[in-house]
Amino acid sequence: MKDRACIVGIGETKYVRKPGSGMTGVQLHLQAATRALEDAGLTGRQIDGIIPSPYVATAEQLAANLGAATLRFATTVHMGGASPCAALPIAAAAVTQGIADYVLVPTGWNGFSTARARNVVATDVKSLPGATIARDYYLPFGLTAPPQWYALIARRHMHEYGTTAEQLGCVAVAMRKHAQLNDNAIMRGKPMTIEDYMMSPMITSPYRLFDCCVETDGAAAMVVTTAERARDLRKTPIYISGAAAAQPHPADEIFNRKDIYEAGMTIAAPRAFAMADATPADMDFAEIYDCFTFEVLQQLEETGFCKRGEGGAFVEGGRIELGGDLPVNTHGGLLSEAHTLGMNHIVEGVRQLRHEAGARQVKDAQIGLVTGWGDFGDGALAILRR
């Protein structure tokens, strides 16, 4: 499947917090989708596959609005924030096997003005994997929201490997710096120093406010087709060189994994790199799902950019900033651009490889990776090249 499918269209809505998008979740999806279609030079009628993320819009709703009259492939990946990235290997398989010709992958939500991500367990425990496990074994003890689950892993890592708050802060500061170069970033115009980071209020230790992503209203979308069809479309095709998704074991309960740091990424990354015939050292940039700062360190380790325990040292000294060895989240990430379940990471990866990233362009970017992280540590990774 290497390099046989391409991302040919990308689209985003405006990303906003107060006073909210003023649009429904379905309207947001449709705006991002129509922009992705226009970017590709396609019409809704040509879409015959749709992979919507969980929660907000169904393939049926989207197809009806877009005039996708010959829809023959529709599915949803239930991996929370990993869903968009995990849709890539599925979309690539679908188009290369002739199950569909043009697959639309939209995602989005009013994550600020209605369904606050922090409230997901309180309002809709069924949306979680192993929902009854969270209800019966986590909630009674006040373990109620994603930053709390992951803070527990982060503290253990700090104890075992000496990872520091300042190292977590390096991630937050890098994302914020990149957001200053992005007109659509929520945190544009709000620069942040490491001192600002250290002074930000504790939410759930060791996570401070600025370790946590920005809940956002917005949507993003992409269109995938075969490499052959891509050559006839409007924009430079971006090839899916390698893509894989996986779940940790067990995926429905976080704290009884034999290896507490093993995530879906641990399993997915070597498969994606093998498929692409590439290594972490080949990457010109990395767009890494950054729900919280520590998850960036953890994914740098589990994807093989550094050894287990070395993620903290890896992000020091500007290495992950533009101009560093491995620019990470050149758009600002979930921490400082927006939270659209990581579809914004895929969009940014495509922009970088098309050389459309303007002031934040990684010079002569040829190959890069995008990750997704969701639910209790599901993971996905895609290696993209121009």
Added chain:
Amino acid sequence: MSYTKPLPTLAGHTEDFYGWCKKHELRFQQCTGCGAWRHVPRELCAECGSWDWEWMRSSGRGTVFTWTVAERPLHPAFADAAPYTPIVIAMEEGVRIVSEMVDCPHDQLVIDMPVEVVFDDVTPEITLPKFRRAG
């Protein structure tokens, strides 16, 4: 004053787990095929595939694996509880359990500190397993 925090739903294996807690016994499933302990309760042993298991009594002893101090509550039922400290305990049997401490302020917690189970009868129906410092 009535208890207002979330409670487990007593059904299936969860009813059994908390039923033992109500008797002030901490029990986990142990596979009778290969001897592996497990938590949370499951139907099969993921190690050997056996359907056979028993509710075996835990020593009640473990160590602090990790914790977080929830300074800002993220659930309405805990709005007045912050700061509070969800904790993960590594039990002697090898399983880990989410709980909270009854006698240890968070600034005195240390990873690998020995702890033992106590039982908090939060309602007439539900008893939660919690932990205190051990010698």
